[in-house]
Amino acid sequence: MKNIFVAAVFASVLFTSCTPKSTPVAEAPKSAASTAEQIAQGKTIFENSCNRCHKLYEPTQFTSVQWVGIMNAMAPKAKLTDEQHQWVYDYVVSVKK
Template sequence: MKKSIVITIFSAAFIVSCGPKSTAVTVPKFSSAENLAQGKTVFENSCNRCHKLPDPAKHDDQGWIKTLSRMAPKAKLTDEQHQMVYDYLISVNKK
């Protein structure tokens, strides 16, 4: 009985450790003008490679979380770049 509990705990820990390492964007982190400018640059340079740039007002904050969660891996953004783009977009959107 103890052996099966230990195996179950070990298996669960192993499965969790194999999960994705990136952190999800959920709230603004950067607010300095420099970081927002970097976010704008990453947004313009990375997103514009594959499609026309969307209007920041296209989505509310939650909509941008969903969109960026899907698109950031395709654009090969780092977690920090992902966060900066999100922070830039919500700083300029009107929703």
Template structure:
């Protein structure tokens, strides 16, 4: 019975990960770099930080936009939350780098 449940869960996860992609809006004829475009262009390291932020922090409370606080305000928040979320230093560095990149 456990094997059937695990197989079913794996199939559901596979199907969910293969979901439809949202269509991106049409790009203007003259390329301009906006703040929104910069925010979406994440390096793999920043993408990992974003993923950790969204998955670790959203388990307990709503996510705050990185720009909602200054870099100085984020530091004590992240230190406090690291203990509660049981994240190691490398994971916290990744989250901190992501948040800093969005300010």
């Protein structure tokens, strides 16, 4: 029982610390937060689709606000769907500096 409690506290701390401090205004409110699975997919898409035209940029090179604009420009170039666009965005901003 105690372990479950500890796990719950840990999970909530982890979840809270992963939430970006300032939510970018341009972020679409329609989509709920991505699951860990979707973020993992975002990483795969990022690593496979975002190095075709240039070297892979580091997620930590830009702020979450900058990534909004970058992804708006790059998602169409990489021919991502709206969902993939969201997952890649959620992945890059989930990487801690």
